[in-house]
Amino acid sequence: MASLNVRAAVVSITFLILVLGMWEMSAQAPEAETAMTEYERLMGGADQESRVPPPSKVIALAWEELSNPFYDAGANDKGIGIQLAYSIYRVLTGYLAAMAIALPVGFLIGMSPLMYKALNPYIQVLRPISPLAWMPLALFIIQDSDASAIFVIFICSIWPMLLNTAFGVANVREDWINVARTHELGPLRTALTVILPAAAPTILTGMRISIGIAWLVIVAAEMLVGGTGIGYYVWNEWNNLDLASVIFSILMIGVVGMVLDLILGRAQRLVEYKE
Amino acid sequence: MSKSFLEVDGLSKVYPDGQGGDLTVFEDIRFSLEKGEFVCIIGHSGCGKSTILNVLAGLDEATEGNLVMNGKEVKGPSLERGVVFQNYSLFPWKSALKNITFAVQARWPSWSKEQVREHSERYLKMVGLDHAMHRKPSQLSGGMRQRVSIARAFATQPELLLLDEPFGALDALTRGVIQDELVKIWEETRQTVFMITHDVDEAILLSDRIFLMSNGPNARIAESVSVDMPHPRARATIFQNPSYHKVRDYLVDFLVNRSSTALPEKDGTPKVISPAGGDSAPTPDDDSQSASPAHAVNA
Numbered sequence: 214m215a216s217l218n219v220r221a222a223v224v225s226i227t228f229l230i231l232v233l234g235m236w237e238m239s240a241q242a243p244e245a246e247t248a249m250t251e252y253e254r255l256m257g258g259a260d261q262e263s264r265v266p267p268p269s270k271v272i273a274l275a276w277e278e279l280s281n282p283f284y285d286a287g288a289n290d291k292g293i294g295i296q297l298a299y300s301i302y303r304v305l306t307g308y309l310a311a312m313a314i315a316l317p318v319g320f321l322i323g324m325s326p327l328m329y330k331a332l333n334p335y336i337q338v339l340r341p342i343s344p345l346a347w348m349p350l351a352l353f354i355i356q357d358s359d360a361s362a363i364f365v366i367f368i369c370s371i372w373p374m375l376l377n378t379a380f381g382v383a384n385v386r387e388d389w390i391n392v393a394r395t396h397e398l399g400p401l402r403t404a405l406t407v408i409l410p411a412a413a414p415t416i417l418t419g420m421r422i423s424i425g426i427a428w429l430v431i432v433a434a435e436m437l438v439g440g441t442g443i444g445y446y447v448w449n450e451w452n453n454l455d456l457a458s459v460i461f462s463i464l465m466i467g468v469v470g471m472v473l474d475l476i477l478g479r480a481q482r483l484v485e486y487k488e
Numbered sequence: 489m490s491k492s493f494l495e496v497d498g499l500s501k502v503y504p505d506g507q508g509g510d511l512t513v514f515e516d517i518r519f520s521l522e523k524g525e526f527v528c529i530i531g532h533s534g535c536g537k538s539t540i541l542n543v544l545a546g547l548d549e550a551t552e553g554n555l556v557m558n559g560k561e562v563k564g565p566s567l568e569r570g571v572v573f574q575n576y577s578l579f580p581w582k583s584a585l586k587n588i589t590f591a592v593q594a595r596w597p598s599w600s601k602e603q604v605r606e607h608s609e610r611y612l613k614m615v616g617l618d619h620a621m622h623r624k625p626s627q628l629s630g631g632m633r634q635r636v637s638i639a640r641a642f643a644t645q646p647e648l649l650l651l652d653e654p655f656g657a658l659d660a661l662t663r664g665v666i667q668d669e670l671v672k673i674w675e676e677t678r679q680t681v682f683m684i685t686h687d688v689d690e691a692i693l694l695s696d697r698i699f700l701m702s703n704g705p706n707a708r709i710a711e712s713v714s715v716d717m718p719h720p721r722a723r724a725t726i727f728q729n730p731s732y733h734k735v736r737d738y739l740v741d742f743l744v745n746r747s748s749t750a751l752p753e754k755d756g757t758p759k760v761i762s763p764a765g766g767d768s769a770p771t772p773d774d775d776s777q778s779a780s781p782a783h784a785v786n787a
């Protein structure tokens with residue numbers, strides 16, 4: 214009896230082969246028709262262009278791109294690795310800046326009912342704003358497209374971290390706080406040695422949600438500001454009508470997003486505890 | 489009066505009753521503890537025992553009254569008063585040992601790492617958990633967790649130990665085993681202990697005196713019952729001591745028949761009762777002393 218993992222892998226691969234096979238066949242179908250007139254061939258050729266490319270073509274392209282991911286042949290022709298690196302750099306910069314503010318402020322709000330009441334209305338108004346809505350304002354004030362994209366990441370990743378930190382800190386069990394008090398720990402040591410580890414799983418959940426949102430938003434933001442990054446790359450290839458590249462970069466966006474999530478998932482498991 | 493180790497003078501606590509009025513949970517609580525005493529407090533649920541204990545710990549504030557320990561007024565929590573909470577309150581992200589080193593480090597910040605560890609391990613050993621010291625609380629049974637929690641409290645060697653129903657959540661068998669641990673560790677350290685319990689037998693096994701609380705609201709500590717039996721006492725043989733039954737009958741009678749009407753002395757201090765001594769037996773001390781060699785033979 215094969216283990217569940219093995220059986221799942223078999224089903225998974227079968228599924229992949231089925232879907233790819235169907236995709237390949239439907240994409241190839243018009244080519245199977247023979248005896249085209251000159252006109253048909255001309256039209257068929259043009260038609261071919263707007264058809265979704267078959268997986269074989271995408272895989273061939275992926276092989277080519279991934280074997281030399283960091284080439285740089287001018288503004289509109291950079292390797293996928295370079296484009297992804299730009300996007301990751303922006304996401305991480307905006308994300309870390311958000312973290313630097315969300316964690317301390319979240320602690321403050323979580324520990325002080327006064328600050329919670331005072332700041333909550335602003336958070337509630339600012340939180341539902343689509344991060345891209347900030348873009349024009351950011352471009353106007355910052356006057357730099359790269360920094361504006363980073364700002365948009367900052368603004369979209371701050372809320373889940375802020376709210377989860379505040380929630381986690383506010384809900385630390387009273388008993389643990391009392392243990393800290395009876396051991397005469399100061400406020401800073403209580404925060405670091407009791408509240409932080411107690412709230413860490415909740416905080417990391419927020420950080421994980423944030424990184425997911427940031428990665429969703431960077432693609433749209435780069436489509437807007439252009440220049441570099443995976444979002445710009447997708448849009449640029451669409452303008453070139455290079456659908457194989459579009460599909461390939463979509464897959465790469467998925468892979469990088471998954472890796473970011475995996476990393477935070479690991480971190481989450483490190484700080485988790487069972488009561 | 490002011491010579492006692494701990495002086496509690498006219499403590500009362502008022503909570504809002506939820507309908508716009510006030511609820512006086514307990515009032516005019518007066519008692520004193522001597523250094524090295526083990527005192528249990530018994531009373532019906534809701535009479536305010538936990539609140540009194542939290543006030544003693546400095547975690548809660550009384551509405552009225554004074555609290556003086558070692559000549560100093562109690563303001564806020566302190567390492568001089570260790571607390572064992574009913575639900576263990578160990579940090580689940582720390583191992584059993586780390587839970588104790590955390591406390592020991594807080595108590596003696598100047599100690600070296602080895603010193604802290606050695607001291608902590610000694611107390612874990614006292615409660616018989618040296619084999620499980622690297623396990624997290626979630627990997628320990630309820631009884632083991634409470635032992636860690638007791639070890640943590642004793643390890644910091646506070647001047648006063650406050651235990652809030654430390655065995656309340658344990659089954660009878662485990663409870664008995666840990667009572668024995670507590671007897672052992674207390675014999676070794678002779679720390680001053682103030683403990684809440686619902687268990688009459690547990691109170692007799694452990695205490696020098698037992699405070700009886702009348703029912704709330706407006707609860708008082710009505711009586712202070714002396715348990716004149718020599719230490720160390722053993723759970724298996726204590727019932728052979730004639731004093732045991734007299735004390736037990738007295739306590740049960742109070743809890744069943746008199747707890748709603750009982751009052752302290754006119755000056756507010758609890759009535760001092762000595763059930764084993766108030767009898768026709770000539771001297772209570774002789775009585776208990778003659779019984780103790782019999783324990784030793786039987787044990």
Ligand SMILES: Nc1ncnc2c1ncn2[C@@H]1O[C@H](COP(=O)(O)OP(=O)(O)OP(=O)(O)O)[C@@H](O)[C@H]1O
Binds near residue numbers: 532534535539540704
């Ligand atoms: N924060 C609070 N607000 C209002 N009333 C409270 C509060 N805390 C406790 N009380 C009331 O004070 C009374 C005493 O509570 P306490 O927890 O001290 O009782 P207890 O004697 O320890 O009971 P038990 O044996 O069940 O633990 C109860 O009637 C309770 O309803």
Ligand SMILES: [Mg+2]
Binds near residue numbers: 537538652
């Ligand atoms: Mg209680």
